[in-house]
Amino acid sequence: MKHNRILRVPVKSLVPLIMMFGLYVQFHGDYGPGGGFQAGVIFAAAIVLYTLVFGLRRARRAISLRALEITVAVGVLLYGSVGFVTMMLGGHFLGYDRLAHDPLHGQHYGILLIELGVGITVAGVITALFFLFAGRGLRPATRERVEPEEDATLEESFEGAGAVEGTP
């Protein structure tokens, strides 16, 4: 598409950076502010930004709702299965000490894994929520696809406006 380049170019370059920041928040949560919840939200925000600028169709072609449903379930299952693994290793449910020989290392692995589970779930849920709400906004009246043949410039639109202002 030709029009709207000023929005598209910065957004295209910003989206991967936002996603990278989300991953940083995810895996740096032990040392600084952050964690799974915030990381998931930031990651989803990148997808939402992409959807706002490039349209729902392109975003849903990249990420289908079916995949999101699976992702969300995988996140919760990852969290729960960490608990079951610790139980199988002889500890309490979500008692990470047993995950490695050194309890501190075990705690570290456990926290990383469950934070990842939270992050995956939150990112998937928020993206899916946005897709669903934005998809509801498609009323039959707006379901016309307009393919612009020529890129009309803003100046032309303004010229049209001038004619209105001039009239008594």
Next chain:
Amino acid sequence: MTELMDVLLFLFLVITAFGIIRMRDLFAAVMMSGLFSLLSACLFMVMDAVDVAFTEAAVGAGISTVLMLATLAITKREERGDRRRVEPLPLLLCFAIGSLLIYGTLDMPAYGDPEAPVHTYMAPRFIEKSKAEVGPPNIVTSVLASYRGYDTFGETTVVFTALVGVLLLLGGRLRLRPSSTMDITMGVDLRAVKRRQAERRQAVVDPSAAGDDAAGDNGGAA
């Protein structure tokens, strides 16, 4: 200085809340609620609760505003109905419950009281032992993920359940016809704009198209 910041931020919070109540334009109300979240994030930041401030800024000011805007695209922008009328019974109820709540806060420890139960019961133990027991330097993370792992599991399940509920309500599979474009996309379709402008201009220049009595007032719009 910090007290002054607190008081100012709380003042702005209250003003914003009244602004949201008074606002008829729902779009502006959504924006004001985003502002409300941002102010609370600032407040948490002043209180050194960085993690909470982070979450509040990302969720409250960012995502929930966008979600509410997406919802606004489905409904109307203006609030409906006459709201200047004051119903006495709900007002009385609100005042009664509000004063009960304020009465309840009188028993709470003073702001920043070091002897408050929060600061004497579990917090010292977490601060002293978490380094040896769990490890991460960010104590909030160790409390959230390790000491309170059950709670966080519950929270994750709540988020998951929320999506399941929305999926059930909004019909699950979202069927987009191949010919549809997104309603709230930022993409400006200039051809449609020009067409609408032309229609409006036609209506303004050529008053015979519509009623005659409107012709005199057309200049007022320009």
Next chain:
Amino acid sequence: MILDVLSWLLLSGGAVVLVLTGFLILRMPTFYTRLHAASVNETLGPALILIGLALQTGDYANGFEVLLKLLLVLVFLLLTGPVASHALAKAAITNLVMPGQFKRIQSQEQQERERKEQR
């Protein structure tokens, strides 16, 4: 010393710009003039303040990291602010708000309806 003076000049300049543009957003008559004030508010004001802060980093041991972070913040602000203003202006055009007026161009029916409501 010179850096200090320059930095304070930039900081106070940024503060003045922010206050002035904030005032102008409220006082300007039409949509696009307000948008003009708003876009200056989110580019020039923070830019002056961030550059002023960046000049202060030389005195500290971890100054270079802070300098890098400040410049990154500046880059992101300069990348996103104008784009947001552009999107706002374009949305206004789509909704038929024309330069020199605050309200959108109204169709006949809308005008009549409003006049009826006023009566």
